[in-house]
Amino acid sequence: MINLYHVPFTRAFRVIWVCEELAIPYRLTPVDFSPEYRASAEWRKLNPVGKVPVMTDGDLTMFESGAMVQYVLDRYGNGRLQPEAGTPEHAIYLQWSWFAEATFSRPIGETVNHRRAFAEPIQAVLDEMIARARLALAAVDQALAGRPYLLGGEFSAADIMTGYTVMLAERAIKTGLPERAADYWQRLQARAAFKATKAAEQAMGKD
Numbered sequence: 104m105i106n107l108y109h110v111p112f113t114r115a116f117r118v119i120w121v122c123e124e125l126a127i128p129y130r131l132t133p134v135d136f137s138p139e140y141r142a143s144a145e146w147r148k149l150n151p152v153g154k155v156p157v158m159t160d161g162d163l164t165m166f167e168s169g170a171m172v173q174y175v176l177d178r179y180g181n182g183r184l185q186p187e188a189g190t191p192e193h194a195i196y197l198q199w200s201w202f203a204e205a206t207f208s209r210p211i212g213e214t215v216n217h218r219r220a221f222a223e224p225i226q227a228v229l230d231e232m233i234a235r236a237r238l239a240l241a242a243v244d245q246a247l248a249g250r251p252y253l254l255g256g257e258f259s260a261a262d263i264m265t266g267y268t269v270m271l272a273e274r275a276i277k278t279g280l281p282e283r284a285a286d287y288w289q290r291l292q293a294r295a296a297f298k299a300t301k302a303a304e305q306a307m308g309k310d
């Protein structure tokens with residue numbers, strides 16, 4: 104069974120969400136998110152740079168949330184939530200999935216790291232990162248013109264990858280989401296699988 108080492112509000116959210124969309128069973132294992140534990144040899148064996156999440160499935164152990172989502176789709180998805188590999192539609196699906204983490208999440212995550220690393224954060228550096236996040240958000244907003252989801256009429260895992268980052272952006276960018284991105288975010292939150300993901304996070308550690 105898929106096992107996710109997870110801390111609420113962090114990136115395994117994407118993997119839980121894809122499992123919920125596909126109705127695949129999974130287990131959540133809480134992780135001590137302290138810098139000390141994440142620097143420990145025990146955790147570095149699972150994630151060599153000391154981040155979360157980590158996923159296991161039988162003998163397989165993985166880090167990188169986007170790669171986990173893709174693995175779950177390819178192994179258990181039966182063609183759901185992504186276009187057929189090798190098609191132009193799949194290329195655009197990959198584009199948004201990678202964009203979500205490599206370009207959009209990156210400056211947002213770095214604002215968190217910067218604040219944690221420096222007792223006196225440099226405002227100009229934070230402003231530059233937020234400006235890059237706003238530009239990425241504007242690209243998402245533009246892509247949603249006349250369509251409910253990034254690939255058009257159908258929800259895909261690219262919306263899971265991007266939806267998580269929109270959630271981060273909403274918190275980081277104090278000026279609110281642009282109109283189409285705001286509607287998109289409402290649409291994503293209304294999904295039963297999104298609600299089940301939130302509920303699974305909330306239930307963590309309570310059993």
Ligand SMILES: N[C@@H](CCC(=O)N[C@@H](CS)C(=O)NCC(=O)O)C(=O)O
Binds near residue numbers: 204
């Ligand atoms: N690209 C990685 C990013 C992982 C990441 O930055 N995780 C955050 C939590 S969501 C973390 O562990 N932050 C602590 C740190 O960077 O020291 C992924 O998608 O899995």
